[in-house]
Amino acid sequence: MSTTTADVIVVGSGAAGATAALRARADGNDVIVLEAGPQVGGTTRRSSGGFWAPNNSLMRARGIEDPRDYALKYMARLSYPELYDPEHPTLGVPQADYDMLAVTYDRTTEAVDFLKDNGHIAIIEMQGFTGEAGDFPPYYEQPDLDKAPYGRHLGAAYDEAGVAAAAGEALRGQGAQPTVGNQGDGRELSRQFEASMAREGIDVRVNHRVDGILKDDGEVTGVTATTPGGQETFNARKGVIFASGGFSMSEALSDDLLMGPIYGTGAAPECRGDFIQLTKDFDVELAHTEHAWWCEVPLELGLESRIQDWLVFIPWGDSMITVNREGHRVVNEKALYNDRGPAHFIGGKEEGYPNRILMMVFDEGVLQNPLDWVTRWPIPMPDGSSPSVSIPGVKETDLVISGDTLEEFAANVEARLATLADKTDGFDLAPGFVEGLKAEIERFNGFAASGVDEDFQRGSVRIQTEMYGPPRPGNDKNPTMFPFRDSGPYHCILLGAGTLETKGGPRIDPHARVVRKDGTPIPRLYGAGNCIANPTAGAYWSGGATLGTAMATGFIAGEQASAQEPVA
Structure with a gap:
């Protein structure tokens, strides 16, 4: 040596x-x-x-x-x-x-x-x-x-x-x-x-x-x-x-220390918690280990690889909401990424982290919007190509689950989740998902029409409106919200919590x-x-x-x- x-x-x-x-x-x-x-x-x-x-x-x-x-x-x-x-x-x-x-x-x-x-x-x-x-x-x-x-x-x-x-x-x-x-x-x-x-x-x-x-x-x-x-x-x-x-690349430390499960990270592959491990015998005081620089990741990419080359900093789209397995909104979709990550941990370990997977639901108006904006990813461009800021080699269209009606949409989401069940502890939609989603879309459409999100105050501060991008033509209320169309198709991308790093x-x-x-x-x-x-x-x-x-x-x-x- x-x-x-x-x-x-x-x-x-x-x-x-x-x-x-x-x-x-x-x-x-x-x-x-x-x-x-x-x-x-x-x-x-x-x-x-x-x-x-x-x-x-x-x-x-x-x-x-x-x-x-x-x-x-x-x-x-x-x-x-x-x-x-x-x-x-x-x-x-x-x-x-x-x-x-x-x-x-x-x-x-x-x-x-x-x-x-x-x-x-x-x-x-x-x-x-x-x-x-x-x-x-x-x-x-x-x-x-x-x-x-x-x-x-x-x-x-x-x-x-x-x-x-x-x-x-x-x-x-x-x-x-x-x-x-x-x-x-x-x-x-x-x-x-x-x-x-x-x-x-x-x-x-x-x-x-x-x-x-x-x-x-x-x-x-x-x-x-x-x-x-x-x-x-x-x-x-x-x-x-x-x-x-930090320790984002150590599944053992992440599972043991973080406030909830993560499906991906923007950290370097070498971030395996070495310093925590090497100081175990030094009688050091550990602090803030439950916290991370939080974000969200496309679930299916995270299940393929813990290392993510880009993250969902703000879910893009105006006629778009993020819902849980019951079809309910649980967070301001345009809130900062550090605030949205913990939304996946609502309910906690005692309830099995029921929000560990959320659905980013949007209509055809979002998919067909031609704006190539920095936060558009992972929504593909209207022609199916990747937005300018994206991950080379990732086909965004593969992440999108669609259905012509909300019933067909829910069935297709359930079918996709079934293919992932062995990696997600059997996560599935609740029996009342369609009814919950219909009610949530109706309520959201009212907020979009008035420009005021009474539940989560979406689009109420400058960072939310500017990270989203310019409003679509005809939206003179709140640039981050627009009513869903009366008919499909409807789309979604599955999201899980992730970290920039611990x-x-x-x-x-x-x-x-x-x-x-x-x-x-x-x-x-x-x-x-x-x-x-x-x-x-x-x-x-x-x-x-x-x-x-x-x-x-x-x-x-x-x-x-x-x-x-x-x-x-």
């Missing part, structure tokens, strides 16, 4: 790991990055590439103020709604969790400026769905607290090398064609991170899966890894930083040190990104909160590890 020594060892090369490595390297440290996968980027590479940064320098340059006290209240109320108390010193949130909210506000902009000012990432304001930079709408409109709804959303701009690298790649994010200065997706962000690490002399090793943490007298001294050349030891003079991703794991403190159950830090062990207890808890503060918190915790981890006195 060969042995290599460096000042800092970083496990993982996504946004958290790359930021940590670059920050540690900035102080002159020797840094080795160990990436379990075959290329740099991890789940970041598979993302839309945006990151959320409160009070960042770009927004301040535009004269947008983002007061700390209001921002912390905004984050606390979303992350801990049952505990939130605006009059409490920690806003009603436990001290450890409040400290992580505070450090997110205080340090994210520092991380972003470090990456921007040192030429690591070409940072721009995120483009909204209108195509205008800096116009990306907030996920949650809270006028009493959100004093800076615009400006917190950032991304990486394509340069010429990025445009060349993106040639021929499938579109992601908002479907923007790669052009110099335009916002890139996670592949472009990862490419810029990889180029910066190479330029800075950071030793990045792919296909190196860390399988052990070394300790000496209570201090972490390095790791062991399985590599293409066999087992290797990597000693760290100053510290080890884990940024190895967000629970060992707790860290504001210095990114992994802590034990008694709150004391484990010397020279740091964590960042999705492998630790994410500061957001169950919330998704806004677009890019995933990568924003990853960059912040990674930056702190790199800074703190770098500051340690080296051991021999």
Whole structure:
């Protein structure tokens, strides 16, 4: 077994790991990055590439103020709604969790400026769905607290090398064609991170899966890894930083820890919960492991492969509703993906997760709408082709179940479910499905005619209307709703819950040190990104909160590890 020594060892090369490595390297440290996968980027590479940064320098340059006290209240109320108390010193949130909210506000902009000012990432304001930079709408409109709804959303701009690298790649994010200065997706962000690490002399090793943490007298001294050349030891003079991703790809951990069953994930294949497994004997405190960055996936694709290359961010269509096995709506169909995923868990394990599969039901008007919009997938285009933003090789028409009448439609859905029964624990439609669906469509049509969804407030905020796209001609009420046609055909796509990635794991403190159950830090062990207890808890503060918190915790981890006195 060969042995290599460096000042800092970083496990993982996504946004958290790359930021940590670059920050540690900035102080002159020797840094080795160990990436379990075959290329740099991890789940970041598979993302839309945006990151959320409160009070960042770009927004301040535009004269947008983002007061700390209001921002912390905004984050606390979303992350801990049952505990939130605006009059409490920690806003009603436990001290450890409040400290992580505070450090997110205080340090994210520092991380972003470090990456921007040192030429690591070409940072721009995120483009909204209108195509205008800096116009990306907030996920949650809270006028009493959100004093800076615009400006917190950032991304990486394509340069010429990025445009060349993106040639021929499938579109992601908002479907923007790669052009110099335009916002890139996670592949472009990862490419810029990889180029910066190479330029800075950071030793990045792919296909190196860390399988052990070394300790000496209570201090972490390095790791062991399985590599293409066999087992290797990597000693760290100053510290080890884990940024190895969550556990979405571990069925065992997902079934044991998450609040409900998932059928797919946008996470990298290597996200198997390694950090949780490797710290079992460290007396760490696990937190937020029931939570994830939630989404929905087409059920049948998820049953074929847990790894999903694209997700159902917002079900597309106006004459469309999502119903359960009884034919009833259970959620605002245009709610953010993080809010819709948990709708599949209503009823809980005690009732067998009766909503674990939902039906996205739509009429011919939706199917024949020619709009090729970023959130259209997985609904095919009218001619049966794939929309621009889609998964190469997937035939969307195979996912669509149709019937000329609601009775025929229900029979065909039941027949499709029967073919999947051995993979879905026998999930089927309830006896009263057709009657329930008829009543639900009639009620929805009334809401669509008035423009007001009295049950779930669909289309009541800007993010919902803009992610859906322009209204169809003749709809001057609510662009997200339109009455179903009086006759068929009717269609549906089966949906299940999924994750972008999980967000629970060992707790860290504001210095990114992994802590034990008694709150004391484990010397020279740091964590960042999705492998630790994410500061957001169950919330998704806004677009890019995933990568924003990853960059912040990674930056702190790199800074703190770098500051340690080296051991021999």
